Amino acid sequence: MKPATAAKKLGIYLPATPQEFQDGTVTRAEYAELVSSPPEWLVDLRQNGPHPRAVVAQKLGISASGLARAGVRDVMTTTEIKSLLVEMPEWLSAERAVHAAVQEENARVKSERAAKEKLRQGGR
Incomplete structure (x- = not known):
């Protein structure tokens, strides 16, 4: 999926994500991994x-x-x-x-x- 779609589903602001997230695409497996075991940047974005x-x-x-x-x-x-x-x-x-x-x-x-x-x- 496109980074904008993934960001929307994750409830995060796309321009605040790391550049590699913004530039790439997110597979279903990668999305599932982000949901089940979020990296530190995602946890920080969701909290702050x-x-x-x-x-x-x-x-x-x-x-x-x-x-x-x-x-x-x-x-x-x-x-x-x-x-x-x-x-x-x-x-x-x-x-x-x-x-x-x-x-x-x-x-x-x-x-x-x-x-x-x-x-x-x-x-x-």
Whole structure:
């Protein structure tokens, strides 16, 4: 697979990886090895960052769209993320509330669909 695909699956920021990782390709066996026995650089990236947008959003408890709406950087280190969580600026608090509401609504819709499907299958 391409390095960008592997980085996305590993939850790491590609430009922060070693050059040989960026320049090469990753086989399924190499990917499995990275997952099961990560090298020191991968462990460090996962712990300290910089983290890609999806990981930053997840660690902040908001959506990637919330990061864009807030106008904050997409790539952050663990220290920067922890600092934001301690400061809890107004935009972050608001985005966390929006994200929680969206998740609640998604769970409600999923539950309703499952109940309707159960009725449909039980009615036959």
